[in-house]
Amino acid sequence: MSTPSIVSAPPSRERTPAVSGTWAPLRQRLSLGALTSLVIGSMIGSGVFSLPQNMAAGAGAGAILIGWGITALGMLSLAMMFLQLAQAAPGVTGGVYGYARAGFGDFVGFQSAWGYWLSALIGNAGYLVVIVAAVSNLLPAAGLGAGDTAVGVAAASVLLWGYNALALRGVRTAAAVNTLVTLSKLVPLLMFVVLVGVAFKAPTFSLSMWGDAKLGPVFDQVRSTMLVTVWAFIGIEGASVFSARARSAGDVGRATMLGFGATFLLYMAITLLSLGVVPQAELAQMANPSMAGVLQKVVGPWGAVLVNIGLLVSVGGAMLAWTMLAAEVPYSAAKEEVFPGGFGGENRRQAPAAALWWSNGIVQAVLLLSLLAGNAYLALIKLATSTILLPYLVCALFALRRGAGSRALLLTGAVATVYSAWLVYAAGPVYLLLTALVYVPGLAVHALARRRRGLPVYAGAGEQVVAVLLLAAAFVTLWLIAGGVLDLQKL
Incomplete structure (x- = not known):
């Protein structure tokens, strides 16, 4: 099959299926709300609950502000890039994979799909480890250990195949559950913002504005904050991955921008407000999930319990979103004949059944291999992050190339390319x-x-x-x- 054509005309306004090639008609379509929930649900996972300590460990409040400013520009460029590409190339489906293939051919398209897919699978294994660890924190008597022990891996494996069974019930069913879970995970996060905001003290925030000798020059501090934000924003492309299932091609870009805006404001509020409650030096030494320690200082022990429950719900929801995302990439690539055709198999609910079984089988293998790593969660997350950066860079290069006929896309592509290249270097x-x-x-x-x-x-x-x-x-x-x-x- 030839490379999907790219047309410059804008997509139809109402309920235009974003499908190309020889795809069979899809009955299960996703609304703007469902797509937005997928973007938010895939970005907000475990990382947000450790953001206060992770940021304070390498930077003072001033450097963190600069870091968020640069991150806002960089991630906004990526969000705008996916929005503009959805408008400029409505015939390209599959998100990161589709844009790479349209711009640079089957080989680069395949490698982008492969890297994105395995990044999602490695990250899913990390999510399962942290879910079990969170349950162990709440219920020590369960004896699950840290999540990367033999008992913990066994419990994670049971969860893995439970998610697989849910995803097999169909994309729309899984997306509806994801929307409910996304709304549920936002409740404790918003409660944290309100309660910590009330307790915020400007003198505490400015106590160590530019850090001390241990943190080093401001440039190094800023760089350390940006490394933390990489994992926090992975998933921004979630709507574009499901572009073939969207009710309207225009919903893909709108969901990307809505999801990014909401998530960015939440992340920034959690990070900066925490520095007004706990001094930077103390926050840097706090155990993770550090949001629990911060809220406990404000309202007492029940605050830590609330955050741990929120962590469990959040990571559980992110795991569902990424189970769907992970299967959709090889499924889409198989439909375009870039992956072996076996990955394109569906069940009667039009769920990507073959891709789900393959994907979660690999996650199971990664879980078993995680027993060899000293800190399984951090190792898995860092590897997942670095693996996905190259597909992001290829997408940005495609936007830069496609922008020859559009100044807006050319500018967005240039900024996204520089930012993506920086992230590859920072990894x-x-x-x-x-x-x-x-x-x-x-x-x-x-x-x-x-x-x-x-x-x-x-x-x-x-x-x-x-x-x-x-x-x-x-x-x-x-x-x-x-x-x-x-x-x-x-x-």
Whole structure:
């Protein structure tokens, strides 16, 4: 099948199916509210509950303000990019994968889909670990451990297949449950903002405005805050991933902007208000989820209980959103004949059944492997973050290229490209090397899909060079691990 065409005409205003190619008609369509809930639900997971400590650990209040300003510009550029691409290229479905393929061909499209997919699966394993850990905190007698013990992994596995069963009931059913859970998770977060806002004291906020010698120069402080925000905003593309199931192509962009705006304001309020209740130095040493410690200082022990319950609901909801997102990417790619066709299998409810079974089978394997990591949650989340950055960068480059006929898209694409490139740099060399290990198995899957279509594995020398570089990076990574230079226990 040829690369989806890109048309410049705006999409129809009312209930225009955002479907291209030879996709079969989809009965289960998602409304603007459902799409917005997917964006918010996929972004707000576990990270928000640790934001106060994570930000204070590397920066003073002044640097945090600057960091949020830069993040606002960068993430707004990404949100605007997905909005403008939805308008400029309504015939392209699949979000991150679709834009990469439309701009740079099957190979880059496949690699973007593969990286995004595995990033989601690795992140899902991290979510399951933290869900079990949260239950263990609330119910110590359950004996589940920290979430990355053998008992904890067993409990996480039961949860995993429960989510799989729910997602198999159909995208619209799962999206309705996600909307309910998203609304539920916002209640404790908004309560935190109100209660901590009432207790806010300006002198406490300004006590360590620019940090101390331990935190280093302001530039380094700002950089540390931006690293924290990367994971917090992953999921901003959630609506575009489901573009083929949207009731209206225009809803995709609107849901992206609504979800980003609401989430950004919430994140910033939680971070900055906490610094007005607990001094930066004390907040930096607080145990996570640090929101619990902050609220406990304001209202007493019940505040910590409220936050822990909110954490459980939030991560549980994010896990559902990402279970759906993770399956939709290989499903969409299979429909466009970039992934092997087996991933495109549906059940009678039009749920992407084959992709769900494959996806959650891999999550199960990652859970078992997490027993080898010293801090499974942090290691999984950092690897998931670095894996998804390259697809973001490719999307931004597509927007830059597509912007030749639109000044607005050209400007947005330029800012998004610079920001995405900065995030790749900020991720650091260690996790980028580990990312190569994630991408290399995709070379074999890509080759299989191309051969089954009777096509050569690579369309040109450039694709072969990229494949060789990936293999070389993976070899170097394995060599460093074998030599003890990279210690997986210390990630």
